[in-house]
Amino acid sequence: MSNNPPKSQLASAASSEVMIAIKQMNKWYGQFHVLKDINLTVHKGERIVICGPSGSGKSTMIRCINALEEHQEGEIIVDGILLGKNLKNLDHIRTEVGMVFQNFNLFPHMTILENLTLGPIWVRKMNRVDAIDTAMTYLERVKIPEQAKKYPGQLSGGEQQRVAIARSLCMNPKIMLFDEPTSALDPEMIKEVLDVMVELANTGMTMVVVTHEMGFAKTVADQVIFMDEGDIVEQNEPTVFFDNPQHERTKLFLSQIL
Amino acid sequence: MDAWWDDVFAAYALNIDDLWRRTICTAPSFPAGDHIRRKHRQRETNVTNEAKATKRGAPKEKFNFFQDQRVRSVLYQLLTAGIIGWMVWYLASNTAHNLSARGMNTGFGFWNVSAGFDTDFKLIDYTPGIGTYGRIFAIGVLNTLLVSFLAIIVSTILGFFIGVMRLSSNWLVAKVALAYVEIFRNVPLLIQIIFWYMGVFSVLPVVRNSLDLSFGSGWMTLNNRGLYISTPLPGDLFWLTPAALVLAIIGAVLFRRHARKVQNETGRQINTLLPSLAAIILLPLAVFLATGTPLAWDMPKLSGFNFVGGTSLPPAFLALLISLSIYHAAHITEAVRAGILSVSKGQSEAALSIGLSPGRVMSMVVIPQAMPAIVPPLISNWMNVVKNSSLAIAIGYADIVSLFMQTALNQAGYAVEMVGMTMGFYMVVSLTISFFLNIYNKRVQLVER
Numbered sequence: 019m020s021n022n023p024p025k026s027q028l029a030s031a032a033s034s035e036v037m038i039a040i041k042q043m044n045k046w047y048g049q050f051h052v053l054k055d056i057n058l059t060v061h062k063g064e065r066i067v068i069c070g071p072s073g074s075g076k077s078t079m080i081r082c083i084n085a086l087e088e089h090q091e092g093e094i095i096v097d098g099i100l101l102g103k104n105l106k107n108l109d110h111i112r113t114e115v116g117m118v119f120q121n122f123n124l125f126p127h128m129t130i131l132e133n134l135t136l137g138p139i140w141v142r143k144m145n146r147v148d149a150i151d152t153a154m155t156y157l158e159r160v161k162i163p164e165q166a167k168k169y170p171g172q173l174s175g176g177e178q179q180r181v182a183i184a185r186s187l188c189m190n191p192k193i194m195l196f197d198e199p200t201s202a203l204d205p206e207m208i209k210e211v212l213d214v215m216v217e218l219a220n221t222g223m224t225m226v227v228v229t230h231e232m233g234f235a236k237t238v239a240d241q242v243i244f245m246d247e248g249d250i251v252e253q254n255e256p257t258v259f260f261d262n263p264q265h266e267r268t269k270l271f272l273s274q275i276l
Numbered sequence: 277m278d279a280w281w282d283d284v285f286a287a288y289a290l291n292i293d294d295l296w297r298r299t300i301c302t303a304p305s306f307p308a309g310d311h312i313r314r315k316h317r318q319r320e321t322n323v324t325n326e327a328k329a330t331k332r333g334a335p336k337e338k339f340n341f342f343q344d345q346r347v348r349s350v351l352y353q354l355l356t357a358g359i360i361g362w363m364v365w366y367l368a369s370n371t372a373h374n375l376s377a378r379g380m381n382t383g384f385g386f387w388n389v390s391a392g393f394d395t396d397f398k399l400i401d402y403t404p405g406i407g408t409y410g411r412i413f414a415i416g417v418l419n420t421l422l423v424s425f426l427a428i429i430v431s432t433i434l435g436f437f438i439g440v441m442r443l444s445s446n447w448l449v450a451k452v453a454l455a456y457v458e459i460f461r462n463v464p465l466l467i468q469i470i471f472w473y474m475g476v477f478s479v480l481p482v483v484r485n486s487l488d489l490s491f492g493s494g495w496m497t498l499n500n501r502g503l504y505i506s507t508p509l510p511g512d513l514f515w516l517t518p519a520a521l522v523l524a525i526i527g528a529v530l531f532r533r534h535a536r537k538v539q540n541e542t543g544r545q546i547n548t549l550l551p552s553l554a555a556i557i558l559l560p561l562a563v564f565l566a567t568g569t570p571l572a573w574d575m576p577k578l579s580g581f582n583f584v585g586g587t588s589l590p591p592a593f594l595a596l597l598i599s600l601s602i603y604h605a606a607h608i609t610e611a612v613r614a615g616i617l618s619v620s621k622g623q624s625e626a627a628l629s630i631g632l633s634p635g636r637v638m639s640m641v642v643i644p645q646a647m648p649a650i651v652p653p654l655i656s657n658w659m660n661v662v663k664n665s666s667l668a669i670a671i672g673y674a675d676i677v678s679l680f681m682q683t684a685l686n687q688a689g690y691a692v693e694m695v696g697m698t699m700g701f702y703m704v705v706s707l708t709i710s711f712f713l714n715i716y717n718k719r720v721q722l723v724e725r
Contacts, residue, residue, distance in 0.1 A: 086625050113631035123626035126722050127644050136640065137630035139543070146540040169723035182626075189630055 035062040036095075037193055037224045038083060043092035045078065052078050053089070054248045060193075065225045067235040067256075070245035071271065076228045079245070080195045083226070084115040097192055113141055116186030120198040122178040124170035130157070130181050131166045137189045149188075156184035160214050176207030180214050187218075194218065196227040232276060236260060244268045371692060386688045387413075393683060395674040397590050412684050416676030417701060423593060423675065424662040424705075427600035431661065432654070434601060435608025442613045453609065460606040466667050468599040473671040477502075477591035483582055494575055497583070502590040504576035504583045511570030520563040521556065528552035592673035600661055607657050615650030616642065648720040655713040659706045666702075676701060 038060040045053040052075050060066055068076045081087040082094060085101055085108055094101040096111045125133050134153035138144040144152070157163040160180035162173075170178055179199055186194060196215065200208040212234050219225060219238045229235070235242050235256055242259040244252040244267070252259065252268045260276075263269045341347055375382055387410045394404040399418045402411050441453035460468070478500060481487060486499040497504045528548070535546040564571075576586030619642050627637040669678040681698045685691055 084629055086628065109631060109633070112629060115629070117626075117629040119622055119626060121620075121622055123620075123622040125623065125626070125641055125645075136627075137632065139539070140545075140636055140640070141631040143543040143545060145543040148543070171723055185630065 033062045036060070037062050037064075037097060038226070039093075039095040040079075040083075041093050041095075043079075043082065043089050043094060045075075045082065045087065045089045045091075052248050053082070056092070056250060058243070058250065060224060060226060062192075062224055063222045064240050065219050065238050066227065066241050066243060067239040068226065068228045068243045068245060069230060069232070069235065069271075069275075070243075070251075074245040075248040076245045077197050080117075080197060080226055080228055083193075083195060084112050084117055086117075113137075113189060114191055115193045115195060116189055116191035117195045118179070118182050118186055118197065118199045120201050122170070122175070122182045122202070124178055124182055124185070126170050129167055129169055130162075130173070133170070133181065134185050134188050137185070142189065152188050152190075153184070156187045157181075159187075159217070160184045161210075174207060175203045176210045179203065179207075179211045183211075183214055183218070193224045193226070196225065196229065198228050198230070200229065200231055230275060232260070232272075244271065246271075375692070380691075381689055382692070383690075384693055386690050386693075389688065391684060391687065393687060395679055395683075397593060397674045409684055409688060413676070413680050413697065416674065416678075416680040419673070419679070420662070420665050420668075420675040420677075420701075421705075423596055423600070423668070423673070424665045427597055427604065427661050427665070428658050430597070430601035431604040431608055431657070434605035435654075435657075436612050438605065439609040439612025439616070442609060443616060457606045457609050460602050461610070465599065465603045465664055466670060468603055469595060469667055469670055472595035472599045473592060477595050480591075483578065486578075486583075494577075495573065497576060500591065501582065502588050503594055504586050504588050506573040506575045506586045509572040509574050511572065513567040514570040516567050517560050517564045521560040524556045524559040527555055590673070592668065592671045595671055596665065596668050596673050596675075600665060603664075604657050604661050607660075608654055611650050611653035611657065612646075614653075615646040618649045619645045648717070648722075651716055651720075652713060655709055655716075659709050662705050662709075663702060 036059055038058065040056050040058040043053060043056040044051070056079060058066075058079075068080070070076050078087055082089045083096060083101075097114050099107050099111055101107065101111055124130075125136070128136065131150065131153055134156065135144075135146070135149040138149040138152055139146065142149075154163055154166065157166055160183055162177055162180060165173055165177060165181070170181070173181065179202075183199075199215070200211050203211060208231070212231060215225075215227070215234065216238055225238075227234070227239075239256050241253055242256050243250055244259070244263075244265075246267050252263065252265050254264070259268075260272065263272055372382070388408050390406055391409050391412050392405055395402070395412075395415060397419060398415045399422065400411070400415060401407075402415060438453045438456055441449050442457070444450045444453070480498060480500040483499050483501060486497040486504075488494060489496040489498055495506050528551075531552060532548045535548045539545055574585050576583040576588070623641055623645065624637050627641040628634070632640065665675055666677040668675040669682060672678055676698055681694055685694045688694075
């Protein structure tokens with residue numbers, strides 16, 4: 019990750035306004051206790067990186083934030099709104115929270131432009147001209163405006179993931195969730211996606227990123243979280259987290275991954 | 277092994293050293309094979325290298341008649357065509373010989389000959405003794421098409437409905453749909469047809485005790501001779517009502533187009549469904565009432581031992597229609613379920629995460645992707661409905677098989693021609709359906725690299 023901008027450019031934009039507050043959240047799959055007493059606060063402009071071994075519940079946790087997974091106990095407050103059974107609140111939270119998936123999940127039957135304008139037109143009630151303008155702006159930001167008329171199947175994995183990021187950004191979200199965005203990519207494509215994410219971090223976006231890219235965590239994150247067996251084991255600033263991990267489990271994990 | 281035998285064959289043209297080298301020692305069973313094979317391979321390499329050195333170019337391939345790929349493929353095709361041609365010729369000449377030896381008629385002369393038998397269910401006019409065998413053929417074709425068409429519509433609607441039920445998160449609903457599929461898919465269709473005919477429609481009350489299905493109005497009655505429905509008799513200004521319906525539908529289409537245009541320009545979304553539905557229902561109704569309800573009914577009336585007037589549907593027709601619909605709906609259910617499940621969960625999650633409502637996720641993301649997976653098995657089911665309607669012969673519904681290929685054939689002879697025409701009819705229908713399926717498949721193919 020030597021090409022990433024130096025740390026000084028990425029001075030934290032975090033403010034005191036709380037964007038996500040998770041309090042004593044518990045989740046079970048049947049008998050299996052996936053998430054145990056999760057407490058997490060994310061401030062506006064803050065960039066959180068979550069890492070941990072597979073099956074530790076990190077994906078499940080961020081999927082709870084926009085209610086792709088249901089939690090059984092505790093509360094999740096996103097942008098000041100309690101996530102519960104109220105469908106109106108749910109709709110609001112989903113429009114304000116963008117999400118990028120491991121497998122891109124672009125809609126294969128629509129062109130790139132249609133993928134990008136679907137949300138703005140049908141959810142944000144934008145007119146077509148404005149929606150296309152917005153879409154092209156974001157396609158330029160992820161550096162593939164020339165692919166607008168193509169279908170997802172015609173793009174490389176890295177390009178598809180950048181389109182997926184642009185699709186989320188078109189909704190003008192306040193928070194972006196990334197669920198292992200580079201895990202399904204070839205090594206040379208990982209960089210182009212990470213570059214886009216670093217650039218996004220520069221704009222002051224609130225980001226929660228599940229990833230194993232420790233270079234990204236070191237340069238971008240305000241806080242790094244280590245999860246294991248449904249628990250948040252350790253949470254710290256990246257310098258402390260990587261140079262002086264507090265828990266044995268974290269040390270073991272870092273020794274295996276770095 | 278193939279290559280080994282080829283080599284044996286070719287070796288006869290070579291000297292004995294070559295025979296040894298190329299056959300015995302390359303045979304997989306030869307004990308010292310590996311050792312000698314390696315040695316000879318070495319020799320071959322040397323030879324090629326020499327050839328390269330002397331000729332200074334790629335080694336030229338020698339044409340060998342029996343080992344040439346082009347010669348072989350032409351030979352095999354000629355052989356296949358020859359065998360098939362001989363079989364066709366043999367069967368045709370044999371049949372022609374036997375038919376003429378027994379003095380049986382051949383040709384299509386029967387087409388204009390009048391037939392002497394009647395049928396209880398026909399969509400076109402026909403009088404025994406006057407109507408021709410050609411007309412009988414037409415009656416059979418229309419009866420098959422009628423029952424197939426209705427069964428296709430009913431089974432498709434039922435199949436989609438139960439297919440969605442099977443995916444329901446409600447335990448009871450899902451299990452009821454599962455039971456439906458497992459019961460009706462696993463009992464042979466012929467048995468279901470006979471069950472409905474013998475077990476349901478034959479044990480209905482006799483004519484005198486007919487069941488009234490229209491709350492005592494006599495509009496629709498059911499007995500063991502079939503279902504009797506009133507026929508509408510349109511009055512003077514009745515044509516205005518369907519005209520109003522057409523007008524309302526055109527209006528709804530234009531309104532939808534307008535709504536889309538407004539959305540493109542301003543982003544404002546107009547609900548088109550409710551106003552359109554209201555217009556389509558209320559406008560014809562208003563016109564119908566304003567023109568003084570110009571519609572009378574030809575009621576079926578009990579006269580002597582049977583009903584007279586109205587339209588009657590015989591038990592065989594009802595049994596066939598119901599069993600075909602139910603049986604194929606169970607198959608279509610599975611096609612629908614598989615199609616919807618074939619769209620990955622990530623697709624609906626991505627759509628939800630950009631804030632689309634669950635209804636829009638279904639209509640804009642899941643269903644457009646499920647349809648390419650649903651339609652091919654759906655349409656092959658439609659073809660099966662048409663073909664399976666020939667089981668009508670078991671209960672005597674006057675379809676093309678029981679009317680034309682059985683009754684007419686028994687009366688007139690001409691077995692080859694009549695069976696051939698029946699087969700041709702089914703092929704034309706099936707090929708027409710699959711022609712449209714292929715066009716559809718081309719259109720919905722996903723664009724990939």
